[in-house]
Amino acid sequence: MNKFGGFTSSETFTRIPDSFFRDLLNRIDDPEELRATLHALWRFDHMEPPLRFLRRADFGEFAPGVDPAVARGTLLRFENESGEYFLLNSPLGRAALEALQSGKYDPATMPSMPPVERSNIFNLYEQNIGALTPLVADMLTEAEKEYPPDWLQEAFEIAVARNVRNWKYVEAILKRWKEKGRDEGKDQQDAVKDFKRYTEGEFSEFFRD
Numbered sequence: 001m002n003k004f005g006g007f008t009s010s011e012t013f014t015r016i017p018d019s020f021f022r023d024l025l026n027r028i029d030d031p032e033e034l035r036a037t038l039h040a041l042w043r044f045d046h047m048e049p050p051l052r053f054l055r056r057a058d059f060g061e062f063a064p065g066v067d068p069a070v071a072r073g074t075l076l077r078f079e080n081e082s083g084e085y086f087l088l089n090s091p092l093g094r095a096a097l098e099a100l101q102s103g104k105y106d107p108a109t110m111p112s113m114p115p116v117e118r119s120n121i122f123n124l125y126e127q128n129i130g131a132l133t134p135l136v137a138d139m140l141t142e143a144e145k146e147y148p149p150d151w152l153q154e155a156f157e158i159a160v161a162r163n164v165r166n167w168k169y170v171e172a173i174l175k176r177w178k179e180k181g182r183d184e185g186k187d188q189q190d191a192v193k194d195f196k197r198y199t200e201g202e203f204s205e206f207f208r209d
Contacts (some may be wrong), residue, residue: 014041027072036066047159053087070086076088
């Protein structure tokens with residue numbers, strides 16, 4: 001046995017759905033299926049939305065477990081004249097499958113993407129608001145181009161602290177900062193405490209969602 005050298009403090013981590021441990025893990029008795037499933041979870045978690053898919057070749061040595069994972073329903077399969085493509089059976093994966101079936105995307109024109117470090121704004125959204133959809137992913141991508149990372153972080157923190165887990169609210173904060181200026185003199189803790197300016201006037205509508 002080759003001994004493992006241990007994890008490092010600089011590496012990224014893959015998020016595994018709780019249902020994998022609560023339910024799926026006990027059902028999988030095929031080592032090949034388990035390897036393919038874990039490989040897929042890793043690859044999909046390190047891909048950028050809106051369209052996350054894998055080709056069979058992307059599984060490499062774990063390819064023998066792909067068909068059992070599809071049969072179980074963990075992975076979804078899309079086929080057309082250009083080949084077969086695999087998606088995670090998640091809200092984002094199901095939405096991506098519908099987009100492929102409708103012809104919105106042509107996977108043949110999209111290269112296989114190696115795992116990349118996840119975009120911070122996607123992490124912020126999923127951790128603080130909810131599951132990504134292709135439409136939301138597009139909006140987040142544009143916001144990440146327009147606003148500095150510290151603005152995004154702070155705007156999400158304000159929304160969470162006020163229990164307004166709503167992208168419209170986060171976006172409204174960012175737009176106000178851009179139009180009227182952000183008080184750079186306040187540290188992040190003070191900004192989270194100072195909510196009145198966000199709960200009245202132009203932002204009040206977002207508390208009714």
